Amino acid sequence: MNALISGAPSAGLAPLPRAQAKRTPQRVLPGFKLTLGYTVLYLCLIVLIPITALFFKTFTLTWEQFVLAVTSPRVLASYRLTFGASLIAALVNLVFGLLLAWVLVRYKFPGKKIVDALVDLPFALPTAVAGISLTALLAGNGWLGQYLEPMGIKLAFTPAGVVIALIFVGMPFVVRTVQPVLEDAEKELEEAATALGANRLQIFTKVIFPHIAPALLTGFAMAFARAIGEYGSVIFIAGNMPMVSEITPLIIIGKLEQYDYAGATAVAVVMLLISFILLLVINALQTWQRKAMGASS
Amino acid sequence: MSGPSSQPVRRVQAGTTEAPWVRYLLITVALLFVLLFLVLPLAAVFTEALRKGAGAYLDALKEPDAWSAIKLTLIAAAIAVPLNLVFGVAAAWAIAKYEFRGKSFLTTLVDLPFSVSPVVAGLMYVLLFGAQGWFGPWLQAHDVKIIFAVPGIVLATVFVTFPFIARELIPLMQAQGSDEEQAAIVLGATGWQTFRHVTLPNIKWGLIYGVILCNARAMGEFGAVSVVSGHIRGQTNTLPLHVEILYNEYQSVAAFAVASLLAILALVTLAIKSVAEWRHEAEMKAAAELPPERPQALAVVR
Numbered sequence: 001m002n003a004l005i006s007g008a009p010s011a012g013l014a015p016l017p018r019a020q021a022k023r024t025p026q027r028v029l030p031g032f033k034l035t036l037g038y039t040v041l042y043l044c045l046i047v048l049i050p051i052t053a054l055f056f057k058t059f060t061l062t063w064e065q066f067v068l069a070v071t072s073p074r075v076l077a078s079y080r081l082t083f084g085a086s087l088i089a090a091l092v093n094l095v096f097g098l099l100l101a102w103v104l105v106r107y108k109f110p111g112k113k114i115v116d117a118l119v120d121l122p123f124a125l126p127t128a129v130a131g132i133s134l135t136a137l138l139a140g141n142g143w144l145g146q147y148l149e150p151m152g153i154k155l156a157f158t159p160a161g162v163v164i165a166l167i168f169v170g171m172p173f174v175v176r177t178v179q180p181v182l183e184d185a186e187k188e189l190e191e192a193a194t195a196l197g198a199n200r201l202q203i204f205t206k207v208i209f210p211h212i213a214p215a216l217l218t219g220f221a222m223a224f225a226r227a228i229g230e231y232g233s234v235i236f237i238a239g240n241m242p243m244v245s246e247i248t249p250l251i252i253i254g255k256l257e258q259y260d261y262a263g264a265t266a267v268a269v270v271m272l273l274i275s276f277i278l279l280l281v282i283n284a285l286q287t288w289q290r291k292a293m294g295a296s297s
Numbered sequence: 298m299s300g301p302s303s304q305p306v307r308r309v310q311a312g313t314t315e316a317p318w319v320r321y322l323l324i325t326v327a328l329l330f331v332l333l334f335l336v337l338p339l340a341a342v343f344t345e346a347l348r349k350g351a352g353a354y355l356d357a358l359k360e361p362d363a364w365s366a367i368k369l370t371l372i373a374a375a376i377a378v379p380l381n382l383v384f385g386v387a388a389a390w391a392i393a394k395y396e397f398r399g400k401s402f403l404t405t406l407v408d409l410p411f412s413v414s415p416v417v418a419g420l421m422y423v424l425l426f427g428a429q430g431w432f433g434p435w436l437q438a439h440d441v442k443i444i445f446a447v448p449g450i451v452l453a454t455v456f457v458t459f460p461f462i463a464r465e466l467i468p469l470m471q472a473q474g475s476d477e478e479q480a481a482i483v484l485g486a487t488g489w490q491t492f493r494h495v496t497l498p499n500i501k502w503g504l505i506y507g508v509i510l511c512n513a514r515a516m517g518e519f520g521a522v523s524v525v526s527g528h529i530r531g532q533t534n535t536l537p538l539h540v541e542i543l544y545n546e547y548q549s550v551a552a553f554a555v556a557s558l559l560a561i562l563a564l565v566t567l568a569i570k571s572v573a574e575w576r577h578e579a580e581m582k583a584a585a586e587l588p589p590e591r592p593q594a595l596a597v598v599r
Contacts (some may be wrong), residue, residue, distance in 0.1 A: 231519065249416035253416060256423070272414075
């Protein structure tokens with residue numbers, strides 16, 4: 001009957017199989033031209049024209065100037081920090097996000113509903129608040145910092161602090177993409193595997209993991225993409241030392257404050273191209289996930 | 298015969314869950330992670346804000362600059378959220394109810410602002426409307442200020458919250474199909490009546506969910522707003538920017554007091570969101586128990 005989407009990640013757009021809509025006579029419903037026209041107009045005004053402006057601005061630079069602006073040692077160091085920290089943070093979120101989704105779907109424990117609601121906190125809490133709060137916790141006189149610093153672990157105002165902030169902002173993605181897929185997983189498969197003599201670890205690696213792998217990767221890619229662009233939570237905790245703990249978005253702000261618009265735009269274009277690539281990767285992953293879901297049900 | 302048949306049943310049950318010690322270990326680790334990364338930062342905001350007592354806390358909130366920041370934040374959200382609400386409903390209607398060429402490309406474009414760094418988003422508007430931007434000279438000649446003024450802040454907020462409502466509604470409306478709407482049209486309802494009485498009740502919870510997340514982000518946006526605001530105290534400071542200024546001036550208590558307002562906003566957002574989800578699930582369950590004459594109620598969403 002109806003296309004039954006199950007396990008479409010709440011954080012992602014999930015265009016459905018089109019079979020159903022094709023079968024029904026098209027455009028019986030009014031408002032197609034109006035809504036599509038408005039959608040395209042609004043999209044152009046708010047998103048497409050500004051992005052075009054960004055690309056056009058880089059054309060005022062020669063190719064040599066552009067390369068020089070985006071490959072200066074300070075900018076290169078910022079790429080290394082931004083990508084390295086984002087990758088580590090997304091990996092941590094991959095592991096703990098899977099664990100959290102698993103615990104929330106499979107087990108019962110007191111306060112489960114509160115924990116489930118709290119997972120979305122990084123979406124709802126302004127990044128600047130998260131930034132100053134994490135800094136207050138990890139600074140030398142903070143709740144955690146006062147115990148960690150005597151042990152020689154310095155987190156605030158170091159690249160490690162950047163990773164902590166990025167773990168915070170990216171946390172909900174993996175949980176929220178994996179959760180519905182896990183909820184949807186058929187227990188019968190696990191029962192069959194058990195009846196065939198598989199142990200729990202084998203069942204996880206051979207039955208459950210392949211089923212949730214696409215969702216897991218989608219969540220990982222979303223957390224990574226979010227971390228790369230993140231600004232608010234990081235600048236408070238990073239210390240922002242050039243070459244050491246300066247993220248790429250901060251480089252853009254720095255260039256803007258020196259009225260180096262062309263330089264800021266060049267670095268911004270690099271970041272924008274990277275986000276386009278990540279968006280395409282995420283889209284491909286979601287298509288794969290839907291296909292995997294469709295094949296299994 | 299009863300011996301062998303009861304044996305597999307027990308093994309099957311054991312096979313679909315873990316040993317108790319594994320369960321408790323996993324739950325403990327997960328809760329520790331939540332405690333460290335979610336509960337502690339949230340608790341720290343309120344503790345730091347109340348460090349010098351309730352008096353200092355209230356004084357920080359009574360400051361005129363804090364008030365103007367609150368006002369500006371409310372204005373920006375009050376413009377951005379309705380704009381993106383209208384857009385979200387229109388986009389979801391067009392994408393979910395019709396087939397047309399380039400639909401999946403359009404859906405990707407709607408998602409685009411999420412993957413653009415907020416700082417880059419702010420920069421784009423500076424390049425359009427700033428003094429050296431495309432429209433800069435024209436705006437200066439006509440004495441219109443957008444960058445380093447309120448309109449720029451609103452534009453940046455609209456950009457970063459652009460997809461929130463649309464991306465909640467599109468999968469929801471696609472899953473629901475358009476059978477009910479078509480029935481309403483065939484029975485003689487106008488387009489608006491159909492939307493108001495058929496579609497809207499079906500998408501109610503998704504809509505609420507999208508609006509409150511959009512609102513939370515609109516009030517809390519930092520990076521994009523920071524680029525276009527110019528940080529003029531009492532004029533172009535939103536609450537998050539005010540937090541930054543106070544924090545950089547080492548007025549820790551005041552910074553955390555203002556931050557606590559935003560943390561309360563976040564908690565209220567989570568509460569409304571959870572209630573909306575629970576209600577939605579309850580309605581889904583009720584719909585699933587309906588007799589099979591209404592199979593479309595079974596379309597499972599989220």
